[in-house]
Amino acid sequence: MPNTETITEKGVVIKRTRNGLGICATKKFKKSAVLFQVKGRVYNYKTINKISGTFQDNTFRFGQETYLSPAGYIGDFLNHSCKPNSAVKKLLGKLYIWAITDIAKGEEVTIxxxxxxxxxxxWTMRCNCGQGECRKLIKRFNTLPKSLxxxxxxxxxxxxxxxxM
Ligand SMILES: [Zn+2]
Incomplete structure (x- = not known):
């Protein structure tokens, strides 16, 4: 287990989940609440492509030519779900995770x-989120069914x- 003790944010904790380590709420969050900031370092896409692997997998799109790597911060453990309870918001040059549904204490935070x-x-990923809605293969937004x-x-x-973009 990586040294997750030093990676803390109020209201959430890193825990074992269905798909390895993930982020779980330690208290209730109301829909629309901001959970935490996705801290990290912003890189040009050329650097991200060169490093690849888990480092690349865990990055967040940040701008036209940039990605944010949350390595060393809690955002590194944010898992995907085809039925998410959270989403990303960019505000004044910072990324935040906010609740799109009410979140119960102990529930895993997913986007x-x-x-x-x-x-x-x-970038694509095989999905094992276990939801009835699971799309099995996760791809860019414009490949989702139009209704979704x-x-x-x-x-x-x-x-x-x-x-x-
Ligand atoms: Zn899924």
Whole structure:
């Protein structure tokens, strides 16, 4: 187990989950609450592509040519679900995770990775989230069924910077 003791944020904790380590709520969160900031270092895509592996897998799209690596911070442990309870928001140059549903104490915090993959992101992932809605293969936002794209946009859970790219 990595040294997760030093990686702390109020209200969430790193724990073993269905798919390895993940982030769980240590208290109730109301829908729309901000859970934590996705801290990390911003890299140009060329650097990210060179390093690849888990480092690349865990990055968050940040801008036209940039990705944020949460290595060393709690965001590194944020898992995907095809039925997420959270989403990414970019505000004044910072990324935040916020609750898109009420979250119970002990519940794993998850986002739908597709909501953070822009039209030029070719990254894919086999999914084992266990939800009835599971899409099995996770790809960029514009490959989602149109109805799901519309639902996500209506719920405001796709960051505008992703939609613009
Ligand atoms: Zn899934």
């Amino acid at each position: 739908d990775y597709s909501t953070t993959l822009a039209s030029d992101d070719i 794209q519309q639902e996500y946009i209506a719920k405001n859970i796709v960051p505008t910077y992703i939609l613009r």
